[in-house]
Amino acid sequence: MSHLSVHVPLDGGRAYDILIGRGLVDAVGAQAAALGAKAAGIVTDETVAGLYGARVRASLERAGLRCGIIAVPPGEASKSYAGYASVCDGLLALKIERGDLVVALGGGVVGDLAGFAAATLRRGVRFLQVPTTLLAQVDSSVGGKTGINSPHGKNLIGAFHQPRLVLADTATLDTLVEREMRAGYAEVAKYGLINDPGFFDWCEAHWRGIFSGGPERDEAVAICCRAKAGVVVRDEREDGERALLNLGHTFGHALERLTQYDSARLVHGEGVAIGLALAFRFSARLGLCSGQEAGRVANHLAMAGLPTRLQDVPGGSGDAEAMLDAMAQDKKVRDGALTFILARGIGQSFIAPGIGRDDVRAFLQDELRG
Template sequence: MTTAIPPSSGRETVHVPLGERAYDIMIGRGVLNEATARIAGLAPGGAAAIVTDANVGALYGQALSDALAAAGLRTTIITVPAGEGSKSYPRLIEVCEALLAARIERGDLVIALGGGVIGDLAGFAASIVRRGLRFVQVPTSLLAQVDSSVGGKTGINSAHGKNLIGAFHQPSLVVADTALLDSLSPREFRAGYAEVVKYGLIDDPGFFAWCETNAEGIFGPGPARDHAVATSCRAKAAVVVRDEREDGDRALLNLGHTFAHALERATGYDGSRLVHGEAVAVGLALAFRFSVERGLCPPEDAARVAVHLAGVALPTRLQDVPGDIGTADSLVEAMAQDKKVKRGALTFILARGIGQSFIARGVEADGVRAFLVKELAEA
């Protein structure tokens, strides 16, 4: 059933200053309603292809298409199956061919309407069709609103690992309508919350403490949710401006992700077992416990992280992942394909405490393996 675009009730704009490729992130409840005119203004008299998945498209696809058509754009909707499986070569080819069939030209727009999978897939297709099309991110999941829609990372998965095929391609606009999060399942919302918490753990202990106090409000449709999204977007935008292509401290945004990506590969990217945000939650807890193991982080900080994540029903241990996830050796092997590997040496984001994360290069595989053996053995 199609859902109408909610009316706007105020917004906040975060600017991402990247010179000629600068763009805004519009944030607020119902902000998509007023953003349609701005989206149409990016390609006056042109066309827009809305790339979405079967679930989100059924809710919002036609309403957005109608609103953009009323604003003067010729529109088409391209729908792929929901789930991580759509970040694949076959779906990328399908989307690219559909864009060409719809006669989307360089001056037109690709609109990614969906969660992180759709943003990554549609953005990558936009980066390569006609050697580069402009695209707009309309993230509909909390995870996408606070993380993957901002910063220009696009891509698909490989049998060798997650996000290994892709390109940096910045959007022209991001529209983070927090009212669209009302349609998320509790599980998907919790998964996105792991990425919110991450920003406090990286370098903002005050924000983490605020999350500890305000988690219930963030899970509801109120100002706490909007504040969490805006704070996360500002943090992400600041890092992207300093280090757009992850040559330096943008890698800090991967706190917990080296463990997380290995777990996703171990579960075959099966969302019924583990979705990305859940993997990140386990990864955050593991990163802090690994930091304790290496004498870097106070044990009480690692415990505080795990308690908060578990308090919102997120997994924090390897045993929380359903089914077989393999051995310590197989998990380390999966990490060897991580994008942060340099000359074969593992790179982790570790922590000296909450809000004190840093890039640890050249971490020895034997130490990681021993840590994972211990974690796997714990009941």
Template sequence: MAVIPVDIAGRPYEVQVGSGLLPRLAELAGPRLRKRRVPIVTDAHVHKACGAAVEASLAAAGHEAAWRILPPGEATKSWEQLAATVDWLLAEEVERGDHIIALGGGVIGDLTGFAAAILKRGCNFIQVPTTLLAQVDSSVGGKTAINTPAGKNLVGAFHQPALVLADLDALGTLPQRELLAGYAEVVKYGLLGDAPFFDWCVINGAAMLAGDAALREYAVAHSVAAKAAIVKADERETLGLRALLNLGHTFGHALEAQTGFSNRLLHGEGVALGMVLAARFSARRGLIAAADAERIAAHFTDVGMASEIATLGLNCDGQALVAHMLHDKKMDAGTLPFVLLRQIGEAFLAKDVDLGEVATFLDAELSGRR
């Protein structure tokens, strides 16, 4: 098992990565579980796959699971579900010193973390991520949020978990599409600041996705350590460093918005396409070699992911996608910074991007006539 410290000033915590953690949940959470009833927020798919193991662990330690089981999918990150979850937690008489457990993927972690942030002005929570995307990205760093009609993750709070338990065995319950979507966030750490790790992904990514346990632990632990270092240096994204974690997200969120934040395009699939677009746009501006941009696209194709937005069949033009970007959280004084690449392993925040140029670029990508 790997243990990665996240050294946030005043609120340090650990991310534990390994197999067999769910059956040890009560043991690993220890005194954080103060009462007999333990509030757990999850979705129907995760409850079916992991609920019994969690209940057995809690029961062996004298606890009882109090379940809130939500519908799976991005639509759950809504005002309605947030309000209902807060009301449920209040009915469970959750106190500020208690720990709410978020058991699931990024949707559950984001919603539960935000509910914990606002309940009684801040309650504790434990992240138990069950998807690859949540294990390597969304469960670490304290970003919590819901979506609104205006865009993705526009209402939320920074609220760090007290503990993260990433059980690699849970990855075996995922559909291949979900596993691939999470892999996009693994590749991201190589592209934004670690070229040798991108090379590792090219060599080992397929075997890791196929189930190699040692490779999975390395991929998750390495990704978490990379994010922990960035979060420690720039927790609230005020210095520009943490913004690099948004590589692919400005383009990706626009694609998600155009597809209605639905299962038509999973978040990780949007991020993968967004990173390809960021690389190609960087090449268009003379920053990164075109061959390197296409190497990134080829890797996603090789592992079975889409790398061309033309295949989405979107009924829109580049200007429509740019309009979605105007709701991006990174908007500052009316301008939108983009995370671009100078080379594989060197991302930076570009604040001089003309959105008309972006729209023209996206028109070419949508048509498949680059």
């Protein structure tokens, strides 16, 4: 079966490939053996372990690798100090050495957690990303950002640690619940909104094929990975352009914090969807883009089944001041001033530092009034 391939040409011997297509879960062993590993620690969550853990383990053992599985509870709460400690101790118990591999099998939570464990275990162990959600396949598995959450905010403890390979098996998305598929789609649409208006047009025409598992799914994952790989190579450590990938995330991360990372109320992609709609409405309010374009963004996200307003958060999102306080812990804050990714139109996003709290507060108050 043919697969799509995207190359991430980092320097210093750190270049790697992203393979995209159906059936790649069963290729993990051959790929790990090709990297010269003798053992592998599979880090996953309990749900994904039940679906794919045995297949990945069998694949690794067929290739002659000693391996074991460490499964954490599903959900954002596992990206914690306690979750990190349990994964590190589990990998050490499996006697994973520097020349071995950590295999991150799951969604964005598992990838972030396993990647951070790999970055710090024995001061750095190689790892493979085997993302099983749409969100992870198009975004979080690519680019080497790893980390865990703090009570102070999301992803505030972490490291840049690039994978050696990404295997995006798009057949695993067949088992995703509809809500997770929709949540991942917010990150797909984001790539068009950042700097590719043609891709956003394509998404408006083809999003149903992504959901149903047609050839559009593999194509969308490849387009997103290509876009992200280009940004990562130009700005690996988020000193400039890479911040554009956080379009919608300043609002979205604040909402996640205000809902205590409770996935029953809000998952990451839903926060991003609301954040994308807010970023465009805020841009329109500031006179940067038209209200018509902001409406087009919200309409498309809503058509795909995503929330687009603060009122869509179950149990509410808190008041404007609470949201501002949550945003103050965003990683893009500089000298206490808020930095937003705003837009002059679809596909025309830019980094806007030093946005005044009063402007944001007034906008949020109006949004909360509906």
